[in-house]
Amino acid sequence: MPQKKIKIALIGDSLKGGGAEKVHVLLASYFIGHDMEVHTILNLNEIDYPIEGTVLNLGLLKTKGIPIFQRIKRFLKLQNYIKLQKFDFIIDFRCHNKPLTEWYLTQTLFKRNYIPTIHSSKTEWYFTSSVFWAKKLYKKSYKIITVSQYIADEVTKRYDYHNVQTIYNPINLKMINRLKEEDCPFLNLKYIAATGSMESDIKQFDKLIDYYSQSHLPKQNIKLIIAGEGNLKSALLQQIQNLNLEEHIILTGFLKNPYTLMRNALLSVLCSKNEGFPNVIIESLACSTPVVSFDCVSGPNEIIENNKNGLLIKNQDFKALIYAVENLVNNQTLLLHMRKNAQKSIEHLTLENIGKQWLDLLRFKPNL
Incomplete structure (x- = not known):
């Protein structure tokens, strides 16, 4: 019996220049190569790297007008898209600096197999500057992925999370x-x-x-x-x-x-x-x-x-x-x-080797 195609959302601030953005693009390509359906969701209309799969560019909705109304419009677009697509996994590459906004997202939209990824030793960029809220944000996450063992240890020690795993950045x-x-x-x-x-x-x-x-x-x-x-x-x-x-x-x-x-x-x-x-x-x-x-x-x-x-x-x-x-x-x-x-x-950091670690995390067994 054919295996159900896994549907994944990769959420990023942008695809401009940085290391997390490169990982985003590489994983999108790898997942698509393993017959997964991949959707990229971006906050900003900043794209340096070519991306495979479906793209929802919320940055294109930024127009002249009252900022609060613009944010509400983008949020409603994101909310409707997440509900419509019913993703099996949501992998998040964004930095998180608004405690209440991030708490609301994780409690409402990102409830299904949510995987935040931490790409800097400056963990407050991903857990917000509030330790109180940081300890609450990812309690329901499927797994917290860090790109170094040092960061994994810091996340466990500083925020008392134990659903943490290190998966290094891949290289093509x-x-x-x-x-x-x-x-x-x-x-x-x-x-x-x-x-x-x-x-x-x-x-x-x-x-x-x-x-x-x-x-x-x-x-x-x-x-x-x-x-x-x-x-x-x-x-x-x-x-x-x-x-x-x-x-x-x-x-x-x-x-x-x-x-x-x-x-x-x-x-x-x-x-x-x-x-x-x-x-x-x-x-x-x-x-x-x-x-x-x-x-x-x-x-x-x-x-x-x-x-x-x-x-x-x-x-x-x-x-x-x-x-x-x-x-x-x-x-x-x-x-x-x-x-x-x-x-x-x-x-050991090739896309093939690191990609297999992600497949194991998602419990996906490719058809041979």
């Missing part, structure tokens, strides 16, 4: 192996690479630029190339100009294919204040490029093995970070050793 290794072979505009340069959003100061690109300027790397003609877009980009460009480093530091903007940049880099650098499970690390390793990263909360120490696929540096010690970069770019033996280990070290 087949796609990356294909895309990384495309032409790279920086092929003739020696450089280190950094990638991330410039919407906030979490990635700390300004400090990276400052410490790079004080290092020996510019004198060795080793460039710093940063890929990303956001409100802070103009300030970073001004900083580079003030340091007279326009010939040494390149800001590429948003790259649809960052993998050629990563593949041809000497190494990648991560210097964030905090993370969840940083995609930039696993993507760089997938491109056989080692990573020098702060041992920040959370994720890097669940991916990087010192002297095997990269280096973990004392958290927020920029001097130590740049010193490690300088030493590594001049140690070809160690760099080669790390390159050989890099891709193999993240094979």
Whole structure:
């Protein structure tokens, strides 16, 4: 007897640029590939990544008018859609910052097999800033999914939840192996690479630029190339100009294919204040490029093995970070050793392997 097709809603704020958004897109594709019906529901009309399946873009309903009436209109649209579709599972990638709104949603609309996913060590972004409400929000959830074991432990300790499971972010290794072979505009340069959003100061690109300027790397003609877009980009460009480093530091903007940049880099650098499970690390390793990263909360120490696929540096010690970069770019033996280990070290994170963990969670057995 044919198995009933599972219907899943994937809810996100947007599909613009970030790690959670990439996971959203990858899982949509994976679920559809396993004969599930997938609907993506977005709050904002911001889409950088192509998405498979049916899309309800609530952002398109944002028009000129009284804000409260606009919110009510979008809520009624969402409410009717959820009731009409009768989803088997609702997987939520959104940040949650309005306690009463989130409590109402979980008590009314998201009652059936609701799965919130936590993508940052800043758990208050997903549980709201109120610990009182945070402890109530997900009591009826099917499972709370975190992207690192550190976050899972924090959720249990801070909010007293025990229906928590870690499923790491997946990586589409087949796609990356294909895309990384495309032409790279920086092929003739020696450089280190950094990638991330410039919407906030979490990635700390300004400090990276400052410490790079004080290092020996510019004198060795080793460039710093940063890929990303956001409100802070103009300030970073001004900083580079003030340091007279326009010939040494390149800001590429948003790259649809960052993998050629990563593949041809000497190494990648991560210097964030905090993370969840940083995609930039696993993507760089997938491109056989080692990573020098702060041992920040959370994720890097669940991916990087010192002297095997990269280096973990004392958290927020920029001097130590740049010193490690300088030493590594001049140690070809160690760099080669790390390159050989890099891709193999993240094979357990392939979309196929992580996807199976999601299928197990949903108790779905594919037809063979």
